[in-house]
Amino acid sequence: MTRAMQRRSGRTLKGGVLALMAGVAMLWIAGANHQVEASASSPSLQTLIDQAAVGDRLTIPEGTYEGPLVITKPLALIADQTGEVLLKYTGEGQALRIEADGVAVDGLRIVDETVKNEPTILVTGDQVQLSHLTIITAADGIQLRGAQGGELRGNLVVWSSQAAAQAVRLAAKGNGIDLYDSHDNLITGNRIRDMHDGIYLENSDHNEVTDNDLADSRYGVHCMYTVGTRILGNRGEGNVTGAMVMNTREVEITGNTFAKQNENVNSQGLLLFDAHATLVRDNQLEGNRVGIYVEQSSDNQLEGNRMLDNFIGIQLISASGNTLTGNQWIGNMADAQARGSVDNTISGNYWDAHRGVDIDGDGYSDISYAVNPLFSGIVQRRPQLQLLFQSPGMLFLEDLYQADRQSWTTDASPLMRPLDMRETDPDRQSGWLVGVAGSVLLAGTGILYYLARRRGT
Amino acid sequence: MSHTLQIALREVRMGLRNPWAYSFMALFALFMLSLLLIQSQGYVQGYTGVTGTMLNLIVYLLPLMTLMLGSFSLTGEREDGNWELLSSYPVRTWSWIAGKYGGLAVVLLAIIATGFGLAGVAGWLTGGGFDLQTYGLLLVFAGSLALLFLAVSLVVGTLARNRWQALTMAVAIWFFAVIGWAPLLIAVLGLLPYLWVKPAVTALTLLNPAELTRLFVVVKLGAGSILGPEYYAWVRWIRQPAGTLGFAAVSALWIVLSAGASAWFWERRRSRG
Numbered sequence: 001m002t003r004a005m006q007r008r009s010g011r012t013l014k015g016g017v018l019a020l021m022a023g024v025a026m027l028w029i030a031g032a033n034h035q036v037e038a039s040a041s042s043p044s045l046q047t048l049i050d051q052a053a054v055g056d057r058l059t060i061p062e063g064t065y066e067g068p069l070v071i072t073k074p075l076a077l078i079a080d081q082t083g084e085v086l087l088k089y090t091g092e093g094q095a096l097r098i099e100a101d102g103v104a105v106d107g108l109r110i111v112d113e114t115v116k117n118e119p120t121i122l123v124t125g126d127q128v129q130l131s132h133l134t135i136i137t138a139a140d141g142i143q144l145r146g147a148q149g150g151e152l153r154g155n156l157v158v159w160s161s162q163a164a165a166q167a168v169r170l171a172a173k174g175n176g177i178d179l180y181d182s183h184d185n186l187i188t189g190n191r192i193r194d195m196h197d198g199i200y201l202e203n204s205d206h207n208e209v210t211d212n213d214l215a216d217s218r219y220g221v222h223c224m225y226t227v228g229t230r231i232l233g234n235r236g237e238g239n240v241t242g243a244m245v246m247n248t249r250e251v252e253i254t255g256n257t258f259a260k261q262n263e264n265v266n267s268q269g270l271l272l273f274d275a276h277a278t279l280v281r282d283n284q285l286e287g288n289r290v291g292i293y294v295e296q297s298s299d300n301q302l303e304g305n306r307m308l309d310n311f312i313g314i315q316l317i318s319a320s321g322n323t324l325t326g327n328q329w330i331g332n333m334a335d336a337q338a339r340g341s342v343d344n345t346i347s348g349n350y351w352d353a354h355r356g357v358d359i360d361g362d363g364y365s366d367i368s369y370a371v372n373p374l375f376s377g378i379v380q381r382r383p384q385l386q387l388l389f390q391s392p393g394m395l396f397l398e399d400l401y402q403a404d405r406q407s408w409t410t411d412a413s414p415l416m417r418p419l420d421m422r423e424t425d426p427d428r429q430s431g432w433l434v435g436v437a438g439s440v441l442l443a444g445t446g447i448l449y450y451l452a453r454r455r456g457t
Numbered sequence: 458m459s460h461t462l463q464i465a466l467r468e469v470r471m472g473l474r475n476p477w478a479y480s481f482m483a484l485f486a487l488f489m490l491s492l493l494l495i496q497s498q499g500y501v502q503g504y505t506g507v508t509g510t511m512l513n514l515i516v517y518l519l520p521l522m523t524l525m526l527g528s529f530s531l532t533g534e535r536e537d538g539n540w541e542l543l544s545s546y547p548v549r550t551w552s553w554i555a556g557k558y559g560g561l562a563v564v565l566l567a568i569i570a571t572g573f574g575l576a577g578v579a580g581w582l583t584g585g586g587f588d589l590q591t592y593g594l595l596l597v598f599a600g601s602l603a604l605l606f607l608a609v610s611l612v613v614g615t616l617a618r619n620r621w622q623a624l625t626m627a628v629a630i631w632f633f634a635v636i637g638w639a640p641l642l643i644a645v646l647g648l649l650p651y652l653w654v655k656p657a658v659t660a661l662t663l664l665n666p667a668e669l670t671r672l673f674v675v676v677k678l679g680a681g682s683i684l685g686p687e688y689y690a691w692v693r694w695i696r697q698p699a700g701t702l703g704f705a706a707v708s709a710l711w712i713v714l715s716a717g718a719s720a721w722f723w724e725r726r727r728s729r730g
Binding site: 264383390392393437438439440444 | 582
């Protein structure tokens with residue numbers, strides 16, 4: 001009877017009491033078969049998996065288990081309590097390999113801190129669901145290879161804090177989630193920290209990457225040779241680049257926030273390289289070195305994005321045939337740099353550096369806004385002169401230089417007002433500290449003036 | 458030492474009674490406040506458009522102001538005959554120059570402190586204002602610019618025969634250091650072989666106090682990455698506390714060399730009557 005209960009498939013066992021019973025049942029089996037230790041400290045989970053029937057739902061009681069695990073038939077492996085089931089692995093292979101279709105794994109904590117080439121989890125089956133896993137790795141976190149239609153939901157992947165793992169350079173680290181030849185997967189609500197690429201997709205089409213939180217890695221989301229990827233509502237902070245989209249078609253990038261990608265000399269919020277027919281809409285790019293960088297990309301549509309307080313708002317290099325409308329540039333050091341980018345349709349954006357005139361009162365300026373290509377051209381020939389970025393003399397020179405203006409990247413009818421007022425920065429301090437500092441300065445100089453004028457008499 | 462202090466105190470007293478000092482103070486304060494007004498919504502933090510505007514306008518105004526105040530103070534001594542009188546006392550030229558520098562530095566820093574103080578209080582009252590670290594860095598920026606250009610102004614005041622000459626030289630130096638710098642660099646470095654460009658830019662930057670200070674503050678504001686891969690090592694170094702010490706050392710060297718040169722010229726002139 002207990003055996004039947006344990007093997008009951010589906011989600012009928014969900015619930016604390018039943019899960020507990022399943023746990024007790026499993027320990028009982030272990031005792032009866034003399035193959036698995038009764039104590040949770042070192043039972044062989046693999047044996048349980050091997051004994052389970054297709055479609056079984058195994059609930060694992062809390063405790064520490066040794067890897068590796070290999071799953072070759074459809075079943076569900078569910079931690080009794082999320083995060084309380086620890087799978088430890090110290091070998092050179094994968095800590096968990098899923099070869100079968102329709103496998104679900106939920107709530108495990110996987111610690112796999114050996115620096116190695118094999119990933120912590122390798123999935124080759126289709127329709128695999130990995131959810132609420134915590135993965136501490138010194139390799140790739142989750143690899144999907146030829147795995148279709150899976151779902152990765154609410155997992156946490158972080159790089160190991162062990163000395164050997166910390167000694168690894170950023171470029172040699174593993175990716176958080178790594179897809180190759182894997183299509184139609186949903187990757188949602190994951191958190192990834194301190195990895196190489198947060199989510200890496202190569203030759204993998206029509207995947208959906210939504211609501212993930214990607215930080216302190218090289219690239220947050222990285223697409224190579226993908227078609228129809230949808231990148232929606234993700235947050236990236238402190239990566240070298242928030243989203244790197246290269247050699248792609250028909251990617252949609254909507255509602256993401258990429259902030260503070262500014263430490264590296266190649267940092268940007270969002271990069272499009274050889275990307276075509278991309279839709280980039282309603283993203284917020286804040287405090288990055290470059291908000292959006294577009295190179296050799298065409299037929300992309302950029303609309304309703306907000307570039308706030310970046311060093312450079314947008315950079316267009318040899319990019320043609322793109323459409324930019326309804327975007328806003330506010331508080332950037334330089335709104336835009338452009339080189340060799342003609343035939344783009346740019347209109348109706350808000351540039352806070354632009355002083356427009358609106359005679360007919362339609363809300364759009366009658367004076368166009370053109371991006372001066374002088375500095376861009378100079379540093380292309382002499383990158384060392386990047387030192388002069390926004391220096392007073394350079395700005396002066398740019399004002400003088402007006403040659404060949406019709407070939408500049410130009411917004412024909414910029415917006416007169418921003419579309420929405422910017423919200424107040426949540427981590428902004430109240431100004432009282434500066435108020436006090438200012439008062440101290442004023443009081444100090446006041447006393448000085450008084451003394452100097454009095455003592456001279 | 459006591460001579461230096463006496464001279465410095467006299468300089469402070471004179472400086473703070475000088476209508477020039479007050480007109481500059483009014484100008485600087487007005488200009489800090491107008492920057493806040495332009496940016497009534499915003500909040501000054503990190504390396505953004507607002508901070509950049511502020512940096513650039515300070516670079517425009519302060520060096521010129523400093524060069525004029527400093528050099529006029531020296532030529533004034535000669536034109537008014539004070540120096541002739543002072544020469545008959547047993548005051549060493551060194552002490553005198555050091556005293557002048559110290560006194561003028563106090564006056565200039567007071568002007569800057571007034572401007573920043575007003576802007577800080579006004580920003581706080583209007584609910585916009587500054588992030589504390591950015592405020593501090595801008596203050597350091599203005600202070601360093603003033604101290605460095607004050608040292609240059611001593612040389613100008615020494616070489617110029619009267620106020621008019623001093624004015625001409627001050628404007629010329631200001632123009633080259635602030636506005637003409639970029640065109641000059643671009644023109645000269647365009648002629649150099651590629652490999653020489655970076656060492657040349659680095660060396661020339663050390664020679665221009667305005668650029669030196671601006672770049673130091675840009676890096677400290679966390680925007681070193683905008684300077685590009687060529688300066689990666691420099692930027693990393695400047696971001697550390699050692700970078701601050703390095704900047705302080707280079708500035709001190711600048712000040713000592715300029716003030717030393719100026720003292721040497723005065724001494725030569727004094728001994729030759």
